[in-house]
Amino acid sequence: KQEVTQIPAALSVPEGENLVLNCSFTDSAIYNLQWFRQDPGKGLTSLLLIQSSQREQTSGRLNASLDKSSGRSTLYIAASQPGDSATYLCAVGLTFGKGITLSVRP
Amino acid sequence: KAGVTQTPRYLIKTRGQQVTLSCSPISGHRSVSWYQQTPGQGLQFLFEYFSETQRNKGNFPGRFSGRQFSNSRSEMNVSTLELGDSALYLCASSWDRYEQYFGPGTRLTVT
Numbered sequence: 558k559q560e561v562t563q564i565p566a567a568l569s570v571p572e573g574e575n576l577v578l579n580c581s582f583t584d585s586a587i588y589n590l591q592w593f594r595q596d597p598g599k600g601l602t603s604l605l606l607i608q609s610s611q612r613e614q615t616s617g618r619l620n621a622s623l624d625k626s627s628g629r630s631t632l633y634i635a636a637s638q639p640g641d642s643a644t645y646l647c648a649v650g651l652t653f654g655k656g657i658t659l660s661v662r663p
Numbered sequence: 664k665a666g667v668t669q670t671p672r673y674l675i676k677t678r679g680q681q682v683t684l685s686c687s688p689i690s691g692h693r694s695v696s697w698y699q700q701t702p703g704q705g706l707q708f709l710f711e712y713f714s715e716t717q718r719n720k721g722n723f724p725g726r727f728s729g730r731q732f733s734n735s736r737s738e739m740n741v742s743t744l745e746l747g748d749s750a751l752y753l754c755a756s757s758w759d760r761y762e763q764y765f766g767p768g769t770r771l772t773v774t
Contacts, residue, residue, distance in 0.1 A: 588760045600753060601765040646706065648763070651696060651719060655705035 559584045563647055563654035570637055571662050578632040578657050580647030585625045592621050592632050593646045595656070601646065605632070637661045665690065667756050667766035675772045681742040684769045688735050688756030694718075695737040696763065697729060700751040712737055713759065741771075749773045 560583045570576055580590070589608050593601040605614045605621040607630070613622040620633040634641060639661045646656040668687045676682050688695050696719075697709040708721040712731035729739040735756075741748055749772050755763040 600767040603762055606762040651708045653706040
């Protein structure tokens with residue numbers, strides 16, 4: 558049974574900082590890994606999808622990497638802004654982590 | 664292209680009643696997945712339908728059921744509602760094991 562862990566549960570950083578959000582999973586036999594953003598009371602917005610055969614994906618200030626052998630993925634956010642404040646969730650196939658709530662202080 | 668739509672957006676029910684939620688996927692998507700989100704448990708997978716067949720099922724009691732129609736629209740039903748069923752129910756569609764796109768969710772409150 559796949560288990561997805563995201564630690565820490567919450568993170569607070571000053572504006573402008575580069576940061577890394579971590580996601581670990583137990584079963585390396587995966588189809589894909591997807592990072593989402595969720596604002597309070599809203600649905601999920603897809604940020605990046607990494608297929609099993611890929612090592613990383615980039616979109617603007619975001620970069621996600623995948624290392625199946627170690628069961629890890631990282632989401633790198635460059636030059637963080639207050640608008641980046643949200644909960645970030647990692648999904649391995651249909652299994653989600655509990656998310657990391659990010660607060661970017663002006 | 665229209666996104667994933669869910670109806671209704673908000674629902675208040677009483678314990679013991681049943682409820683049906685609806686999800687219309689993005690045009691062309693054949694896979695629909697359902698999730699329950701609560702503050703304590705996070706996002707938990709309920710079931711996935713692909714071309715009208717249930718392809719995967721999460722660890723929920725039999726009170727939770729679903730189906731998918733030939734036009735890929737999906738419904739989920741919860742019978743004999745309990746207070747603990749209060750949650751945000753999210754639906755996601757994808758072409759097939761690819762990028763999932765989520766709807767805005769249905770907020771269910773059981774009193």
